Amino acid sequence: MASSSHAQSVAGGTRFLEAGSGEVILFIHGSAETAEVWLPQLAAFAASHRPLAPDVTAADAVAQLRRLLDDLALASVNVVAQGDGGAIALALAAAHPQRVRRLVTIGFEPGAAVAPRLLCPVLFMPAADDERSVTAALSAVLSERLSRFDNRELRTAFGSFMTGVTIVTTAGVDGQPRGFTANSFTSVSLEPPLLLICIGKAAASVDVFSRAEGFAVNILSEAQKDTSVLFASKRPDKFEAANWRPGPFGNPLIEGSAAWFDCARYQVIDAGDHIILMGHVQAFSYSDANPLGYARGHYITLGLEQAAVNAASSASRTVVGAILESDNRLILLPDPARPDGLVLPEVGRSGAHGSASQLHDLLTREGMDATLGFLFAVFENPESREQCIYYRGEALLHARGRTVLADFEDIPWDRLPDEATRSMLRRYAAERKIGRFKIYSGDHRQGLVKAVD
Ligand SMILES: Cc1cc2nc3c(=O)[nH]c(=O)nc-3n(C[C@H](O)[C@H](O)[C@H](O)COP(=O)(O)O)c2cc1C
Structure with a gap:
C-alpha cells in the first residue's frame, strides 16, 4: 500500500x-x-x-x-x-x-x-x-x-501578555500582495536591525511568506481596528479594501500605521505549528499616532485610557466605579442615599473627587478581591457636572458582606440610581453575551452613552 x-x-x-x-x-x-x-x-x-x-x-x-x-x-x-x-x-x-x-x-x-x-x-x-x-x-x-495541555487554556494564558497589533505584508512571489494580522511581533536586535513575527502553518499565506524575499511589519494605530479585523479574515480582497502603498523594499505599507518596517528575509525557522520569520530591517518610519493594543482577545485603546486619566484629573467631581462579575453574576451594593436602592461599587458620588485607589479601598472593605482589567465607559453627566469613569473586571468575594449578586437576565433595574447606570449596564449585558466589549465616551445625556468604535 x-x-x-x-x-x-x-x-x-x-x-x-x-x-x-x-x-x-x-x-x-x-x-x-x-x-x-x-x-x-x-x-x-x-x-x-x-x-x-x-x-x-x-x-x-x-x-x-x-x-x-x-x-x-x-x-x-x-x-x-x-x-x-x-x-x-x-x-x-x-x-x-x-x-x-x-x-x-x-x-x-x-x-x-x-x-x-x-x-x-x-x-x-x-x-x-x-x-x-x-x-x-x-x-x-x-x-x-x-x-x-488543553490548547484553549494555553492560548488564554499566552493572551495575558499584552501586545500591540501588526499587519504583516509581503509583495509575495507571484506579484499578489499578501497580508495577515499578527501580534507575535518582537524586536530582536539593533546591530544588525532584526525583528521577528510568527505565522501559523494553517495560514493561507504561510507558503508565500516562507518563500518571499522579504516582508513589511505595519504597527497599527488606534484608528485601525477595522483594518486589523480585515487582515485577520480570510477575505481574498484584503488589499482592495485597505489603503496601502508599496514600501521602499517593495512590500505593502498600510496607510495610517503608527510605524512600519520594510524587511529583507533574514531567517526562516520551523517552530511547532508556526514558522518564525526573522526580518532584516531595510527601512522604517513612525508617527505619533497612539498604537493599538491587544490582550486576552480584546483590543485596547491607550488614548482612551489616557483620556480617562486626564478627565479624572481635570474634572471637579469624578465618580469612579466598576462593573464587576463574580461567578457570572453582577456585583451591586446598597445605595446609602436611597432605602432599597442599589448601586455599582463606586466612589465620588457624594461630591468628593473619586479615584481608582479609593475604589480599590472600597472593594477591599466590602470583602472583594477585584481585578479591574479594562476601562468600560468614560462620560460626563452635564446636570451634575460629574465626570464618570467605569472599569470592568472580575472579583473574588471573600465575604458576602453587604454585596448583592444579580443574574444578568434578572437585574433589578428599578432599584438602580439613574438612567445612566441602567443604560451602561444594558450595553454591558449585551456585549458580555458576545464576549466583545467596546469603550464608551462622550457626554452623557438622557442616559445615552456613545460608542467610540
Ligand atoms: C489580534 C490578532 C493577532 C494575531 N496574531 C497572529 C500571529 O501572530 N500569527 C498568525 O499566524 N496569526 C495571527 N492571527 C491570525 C491571523 O491574522 C489569521 O489567521 C489570518 O486569517 C491569516 O491570514 P491568511 O490565512 O489569509 O494568510 C492574529 C489575529 C488577530 C485578530
Whole structure:
C-alpha cells in the first residue's frame, strides 16, 4: 500500500522520504530495514502532519539524525521508532533533549537502559502484526495521549501578555500582495536591525511568506481596528479594501500605521505549528499616532485610557466605579442615599473627587478581591457636572458582606440610581453575551452613552 504522494530528498547527507506539511514526525526504522518500511505511515499521516523517514545508515546514527534536523531547520520533532530503531531514538532524545517533543517506540524492549535524562513524554508500544493497527495506535498517541495541555487554556494564558497589533505584508512571489494580522511581533536586535513575527502553518499565506524575499511589519494605530479585523479574515480582497502603498523594499505599507518596517528575509525557522520569520530591517518610519493594543482577545485603546486619566484629573467631581462579575453574576451594593436602592461599587458620588485607589479601598472593605482589567465607559453627566469613569473586571468575594449578586437576565433595574447606570449596564449585558466589549465616551445625556468604535 505504498503511496505515490511522498517525495524523496537528501539533506545533511541523508536520503529521506517525506510527505504532507505541518508538525513533523520523524520515523526511524529498525536495522536491516530502509525508509520505505514507513510508506504506509507516510501516506496515513500526510494529511495531518509532515511525516519524514530517513535511511539511518551511519554508524553514529544520532549525529546523522542531528545533521538532518539541522539541515532542514527543524528545531524539534515527534519521533516514532520501530524495533531496534528505538535505541537510536532514545539516544537522540537523551543527547538532544530539546529536539524531541514526543517519542513513541514500537516493538522495542528498553530493558534497564532507558536514559534518565529524557525530557519528553515517551510511550513504548508493543509490536503490532499489521500496518493498520500501528497507524491507528500512532494516530491516537500523537493526537491525544501525549498532548500535555488543553490548547484553549494555553492560548488564554499566552493572551495575558499584552501586545500591540501588526499587519504583516509581503509583495509575495507571484506579484499578489499578501497580508495577515499578527501580534507575535518582537524586536530582536539593533546591530544588525532584526525583528521577528510568527505565522501559523494553517495560514493561507504561510507558503508565500516562507518563500518571499522579504516582508513589511505595519504597527497599527488606534484608528485601525477595522483594518486589523480585515487582515485577520480570510477575505481574498484584503488589499482592495485597505489603503496601502508599496514600501521602499517593495512590500505593502498600510496607510495610517503608527510605524512600519520594510524587511529583507533574514531567517526562516520551523517552530511547532508556526514558522518564525526573522526580518532584516531595510527601512522604517513612525508617527505619533497612539498604537493599538491587544490582550486576552480584546483590543485596547491607550488614548482612551489616557483620556480617562486626564478627565479624572481635570474634572471637579469624578465618580469612579466598576462593573464587576463574580461567578457570572453582577456585583451591586446598597445605595446609602436611597432605602432599597442599589448601586455599582463606586466612589465620588457624594461630591468628593473619586479615584481608582479609593475604589480599590472600597472593594477591599466590602470583602472583594477585584481585578479591574479594562476601562468600560468614560462620560460626563452635564446636570451634575460629574465626570464618570467605569472599569470592568472580575472579583473574588471573600465575604458576602453587604454585596448583592444579580443574574444578568434578572437585574433589578428599578432599584438602580439613574438612567445612566441602567443604560451602561444594558450595553454591558449585551456585549458580555458576545464576549466583545467596546469603550464608551462622550457626554452623557438622557442616559445615552456613545460608542467610540
Ligand atoms: C489580534 C490578532 C493577532 C494575531 N496574531 C497572529 C500571529 O501572530 N500569527 C498568525 O499566524 N496569526 C495571527 N492571527 C491570525 C491571523 O491574522 C489569521 O489567521 C489570518 O486569517 C491569516 O491570514 P491568511 O490565512 O489569509 O494568510 C492574529 C489575529 C488577530 C485578530
